[in-house]
Amino acid sequence: MTVKTGDTGTFGASASSSTWSWHPHLPLSGVPYWDWPPRPLAVVKWLVAYFVRPTDRLLCLLFALVIGFWLQPVTEAQAVLSADWMLRVFLRNALALAIVAGGLHLWFHTFRCQGSDFEFDSPDPGRRRGSRFFLGHQTWDNIFWTMVYAAPVATAWEVLARVMYARGVFVQIDFAAHPVWFVLLFPLLTLCQSAHFFVIHRALHWKPLYRWVHAVHHRNISPTSWSGLSMHPVEHLLYFSTMAFFFVLPSHPVHMLFLFFFQLLAAPSGHSGFEAVSIAGRRVLSLDAFFHHLHHRYFECNYGSGEFPLDRWLGVRHDGTDEATGTLRARRRTPHQA
Ligand SMILES: [Zn+2]
Numbered sequence: 389m390t391v392k393t394g395d396t397g398t399f400g401a402s403a404s405s406s407t408w409s410w411h412p413h414l415p416l417s418g419v420p421y422w423d424w425p426p427r428p429l430a431v432v433k434w435l436v437a438y439f440v441r442p443t444d445r446l447l448c449l450l451f452a453l454v455i456g457f458w459l460q461p462v463t464e465a466q467a468v469l470s471a472d473w474m475l476r477v478f479l480r481n482a483l484a485l486a487i488v489a490g491g492l493h494l495w496f497h498t499f500r501c502q503g504s505d506f507e508f509d510s511p512d513p514g515r516r517r518g519s520r521f522f523l524g525h526q527t528w529d530n531i532f533w534t535m536v537y538a539a540p541v542a543t544a545w546e547v548l549a550r551v552m553y554a555r556g557v558f559v560q561i562d563f564a565a566h567p568v569w570f571v572l573l574f575p576l577l578t579l580c581q582s583a584h585f586f587v588i589h590r591a592l593h594w595k596p597l598y599r600w601v602h603a604v605h606h607r608n609i610s611p612t613s614w615s616g617l618s619m620h621p622v623e624h625l626l627y628f629s630t631m632a633f634f635f636v637l638p639s640h641p642v643h644m645l646f647l648f649f650f651q652l653l654a655a656p657s658g659h660s661g662f663e664a665v666s667i668a669g670r671r672v673l674s675l676d677a678f679f680h681h682l683h684h685r686y687f688e689c690n691y692g693s694g695e696f697p698l699d700r701w702l703g704v705r706h707d708g709t710d711e712a713t714g715t716l717r718a719r720r721r722t723p724h725q726a
């Protein structure tokens with residue numbers, strides 16, 4: 389599950405943790421939206437870095453612009469459900485998942501093209517085998533849940549959104565008439581997605597729901613890109629329900645597609661187990677995956693993405709340091725304080 393984080397070590401003070409093969413600067417720093425007194429310049433600087441530096445998030449934005457304006461725009465014909473256009477949307481999503489999740493898996497794990505550069509865990513193939521996995525291996529298990537469930541459920545949400553735009557139920561705006569709202573809606577969407585993700589994810593850790601639904605995702609203690617959307621279909625249904633934002637937010641289909649790809653494709657990249665794609669030791673594409681990787685290792689922390697800091701406000705944020713791990717373990721020993 390996604391989960392691009394607003395929490396990044398990029399600007400943090402340097403500390404170290406002995407439990408990782410590689411980690412970003414620690415403690416992970418927060419997002420300046422929430423600083424008090426307000427620091428508007430820091431917010432602008434952070435937003436520029438967030439959307440302009442080379443990241444998987446930027447690629448999702450470019451992909452949304454190309455699909456939404458050129459390759460597969462919303463058309464009036466999509467007011468009516470038809471196998472023709474719905475199948476093309478499904479095939480595009482399935483193909484995009486296969487290329488992104490499959491490509492990153494081959495790059496990082498199969499051929500180990502960048503070795504251990506920016507890798508959080510030391511390589512241990514044994515962690516990714518076992519009877520808990522379908523066909524006894526994490527990769528086959530993850531491919532199964534992703535291609536059999538994630539691709540169709542995600543497509544169903546996109547189809548719903550396209551029908552709503554085509555029928556005029558979603559209020560559609562354009563850049564010329566509303567330039568400020570058009571631009572600001574992109575960061576507003578990632579902020580809303582962050583809050584939404586925390587809420588559904590925290591609910592999925594309620595024991596009955598965890599056992600029935602979320603345990604599928606947490607089979608992956610050391611996730612790879614195929615793990616990002618390796619979830620029970622009920623979780624897919626909740627995860628992509630962010631498409632319902634557009635019932636109340638006037639938008640253009642490229643906003644919907646940006647949020648959609650941000651969840652569909654940045655979930656695989658954000659579970660790669662690496663902080664960045666690198667060539668010859670140089671970072672070429674940041675994935676900002678550490679905050680959620682901490683959740684896969686320690687479970688009872690970092691339910692959100694950090695951009696909307698509900699983890700911090702509720703005392704369950706893990707900033708990556710050994711001290712935070714100690715605090716978490718102490719909380720487990722005294723559950724009445726949790
Ligand atoms: Zn996850």
Ligand SMILES: [Zn+2]
Nearest residue numbers: 589593602606
């Ligand atoms: Zn979880």
